Amino acid sequence: MPPGWASFRGWPIRRSSVGVQLQGVNGASGGFERARICSEKGRIVLKKLYGAAAVAGVLGLSTMVVAADPAPADVARGKVVYARCVACHATTASAPKKLGPHLQNLNGRKAGSVAGFKYSPAMTKSTVRWNDATLDRFVTKPSSVVPGTTMSFAGIANPADRKALLAYLKKPN
Structure with a gap:
């Protein structure tokens, strides 16, 4: 060895x-x-x-x-689904600040950890680490994963749309 x-x-x-x-x-x-x-x-x-x-x-x-790398069709569909998020979230850290934190390098990141962003107390105290499973649950219904979050988003019910969104968020920015 x-x-x-x-x-x-x-x-x-x-x-x-x-x-x-x-x-x-x-x-x-x-x-x-x-x-x-x-x-x-x-x-x-x-x-x-x-x-x-x-x-x-x-x-x-x-x-x-x-x-494995996500299928191009999933990424393309995810970009369309991301249109629901774009008003509040940017995909890159260098983009102008928005209502929500940027989503660059989201997988593996601790919830509430983007420097300089003012999170709700619930998100700041959260012990969630973003991965496919936690993101899928959060995007389905944010308040079920982080009760008390100020993210006012009803969620995405369609599992295929959530899968595509996660594929899009994983692509290099």
Whole structure:
């Protein structure tokens, strides 16, 4: 085992600036670039994955989450859905300030953490960290995730619209 590496189910892994990396997994279809372990449930998330089923089988993963790039159709639909948000939120930090905080690099960010933005007390005290699951619930009905939030938005009932919106928000700004 190389210095600084540990073992996960027999595979060398190590912490790095991109999360947790697995070493030496390359399938015939190209392998994957990097992986990280979700802190919530200890699952492995493989990013830019090629041959996911083969890698999952090799690693014996029963709860693998594949975080591949979103489909262009989802991103395009998400841009249309985002029209409901644009009055209050910008997608980039460099855009002029609006009623709500910017949404750049939202995934992985703690709720209520954009510097210089005045959040409601409920959002400031919230322990929510934004990921696909928390964002999906929040966009469905914000007050159900952060009771007392001042975000006056009824929510998006359509699951396909929410999925598309999240795909759009993940795209590079």
